[in-house]
Amino acid sequence: MSNKENLDLVEQKITDLYLFLTKEEPTPDDEIEAREELISLFSKFRNLNKDPAKIEIISEIFSDLKAWDTLDLWFSETKLPDKIASLLNMPQQLEESSKDKFETDKEKDGEIRESQEIDLTDIFSKVSEQFQGEIDGLKGKIE
Numbered sequence: 001m002s003n004k005e006n007l008d009l010v011e012q013k014i015t016d017l018y019l020f021l022t023k024e025e026p027t028p029d030d031e032i033e034a035r036e037e038l039i040s041l042f043s044k045f046r047n048l049n050k051d052p053a054k055i056e057i058i059s060e061i062f063s064d065l066k067a068w069d070t071l072d073l074w075f076s077e078t079k080l081p082d083k084i085a086s087l088l089n090m091p092q093q094l095e096e097s098s099k100d101k102f103e104t105d106k107e108k109d110g111e112i113r114e115s116q117e118i119d120l121t122d123i124f125s126k127v128s129e130q131f132q133g134e135i136d137g138l139k140g141k142i143e
Helices: 003-023 028-048 052-067 080-087 091-142
Strands: none
Touching: 003 028, 003 080, 028 052, 052 080
């Protein structure tokens, strides 16, 4: 394979891992494995890349990956997602996916609230019927 093909392959693997870590719900074990794989991939990426501007950010990401304590912070809680997205020219995709996620979360919240309101209405009516029955029973005893 040519240098360009290798570079594209490594970049695609980084992108796939990035998307997995940011869009899916990785377990702590997934993040530990992803960290090790990202370290390996960024090492290759740094060696294959000839662009001086990118080499600096690749080295910075590589250092951040080495320092990242997966048991302390989730990937999404570090600065790595922004740096990797910037390197791979993915900020627009991030904004779109963030908006989609926000809208999806907002819809889910609305659905939850609606279902809770329905449940509360049912509960209030049942409780009211029960108390009305007890009140009627006490009236009967008093008379």
